[in-house]
Amino acid sequence: MSDTDAMTLDPVDRHLINALQDGFPIVERPFAAVAAQLDLDEDEVVARIRRLLDAGVLSRFGPLYDAERMGGGLTLAALAVPPERFDEVAGIVNAFPEVAHNYARDHALNMWFVIATERPQQVRSVIEAIEAASGLPVLDLPKIEEYFLGLRLDA
Amino acid sequence: MSAPMTRANAQPSPEASPVVIDAIDRRLIAATQSGLPLDARPYHAVARRLGLDPHDVMARLTRLQAAGVIRRIGAVPNHYALGYRANGMSVWDIPDTRIDAAGRRVGALDFVSHCYRRPRRPPLWPYNLFAMVHGRDRAEVEDKVARIAALLGPDVRAHAVLYSTRILKKTGLRIAAPSPAYPSSQGSEPCSV
Known part of the structure; x- marks a missing residue:
């Protein structure tokens, strides 16, 4: 986090981050459209986005795809990893390209990750492969119902 | 940074018609x-x-x-970089008969960024409602969790908050480029949801 700690966001950065979370137009020159809305110029918008990405303030910029609407499989999985094996097991889990996010959490179940696959039935095989490689049982917690998913955070 | 979460635009309903992806x-x-x-x-x-x-x-x-295959085009900020240093996954054990009503009420709170029902896995995991709460520090998250607890009242049989202590990986979704499983011949064999 040291890179992001070091970066100070000015009010223009904050307006830009907020505006870019409301959606990005699908037009020939979308950065120019965003720039006009914020009273900036196109080059400055592009340069600021590049800087925010380089500094890690933005983790991504582009389309956010929904794995399930694409016909894919998705689950939230958890492991109770013995502390002395934590880094080793994190390496095993992270090596799977189907693991999209992985977070350490302060609980007996201390490793939580999202598995996204091209086909729903592949989730099971990824879980089995992680269990085989780690020697630990994986808790599989697929979504049953989505009540709310927010897509923006005020900068 | 006044109110942490702003409501997102309406999401396409998961029951919407199948999507054809060529x-x-x-x-x-x-x-x-x-x-x-x-x-x-x-x-x-x-x-x-x-x-x-x-x-x-x-x-x-x-x-x-x-069609909802793209939820949104835009920027995904890093929570930590925006000052939301405490990230609490609040989890709740709610009776099955009450879960949908509880989920909708919690999901409607302006500070809850995700709200899902997931299966219990007893005895290790008794919780069936997940609500993600972000704050500048843990005290702010605790305060928000207390508001959820007050809202749900006697429907809560147990709850916990799991704070993230480290991001181990964050690459977002990845699918492979078209492979033999997905014929590349002029959009044949569309997959549908």
């Missing part, structure tokens, strides 16, 4: 899932890379977005 869509998804080029004409840059017509690229992205 081989060209898959190439487009594979080419853009890690991000758009920072080019004044980003869709033209993508089209050039894929050997497609830029207007076809824009029409396809528009269609994928309307």
